[in-house]
Amino acid sequence: MKKGDCPIDTFINFVKGKRKATIILHLIQGTKRYNELVKLLPDISDRMLSKNLKELEEDGLVIRKVYPEVPPKVEYSLTDLGKEIHPILKAMFLGGRMFEKLMK
Numbered sequence: 001m002k003k004g005d006c007p008i009d010t011f012i013n014f015v016k017g018k019r020k021a022t023i024i025l026h027l028i029q030g031t032k033r034y035n036e037l038v039k040l041l042p043d044i045s046d047r048m049l050s051k052n053l054k055e056l057e058e059d060g061l062v063i064r065k066v067y068p069e070v071p072p073k074v075e076y077s078l079t080d081l082g083k084e085i086h087p088i089l090k091a092m093f094l095g096g097r098m099f100e101k102l103m104k
Contacts (some may be wrong), residue, residue, distance in 0.1 A: 004047050011085075011088070014059050014061065015053055015085070015089070017051075017052050017055065018044055018048045019041055019048075019049075019052060020052050020054060020055070020056060020094065021089050022041065023037065023041070023049075023052060023053065023056065024056070024061065024062075024078065024085065024086070024089055025086075025089055025090070026041075026079060027062065027076060027077060027078045027082065028082075028083065028086045030077075031075050031076065031077040032072055032075065032076055032077075032091055033073070033074065033075055033076075034049075034053075034076070035075065037053075039050060039057065049060050053076060055091070056082070056096050058081075060079055060081050060082075061078065061079055061081055061082035061085070062076055062077070062078060062079065062082055063076070065077070072103055
């Protein structure tokens with residue numbers, strides 16, 4: 001492994017960003033429409049949520065399905081790769097809880 005080439009850094013680069021990991025954790029529970037995600041993530045702006053969803057789609061972690069309806073219906077779900085990283089994110093979630101307890 002060359003200096004600076006760490007697989008952990010590669011992984012973190014895919015899920016870093018304002019709430020990307022949380023979006024993935026919500027989508028592991030099933031397909032969601034945009035407004036459902038807005039309700040689940042009230043502390044993130046529309047602009048930032050849209051940006052993160054687009055990046056997750058570009059990175060191959062999320063599928064965006066648009067239905068030809070008026071008004072347009074858009075659903076988000078995880079790709080197989082997105083589903084594969086769930087155990088890693090769950091472990092990070094549990095690790096965060098552990099450190100929160102230590103900080104109290």
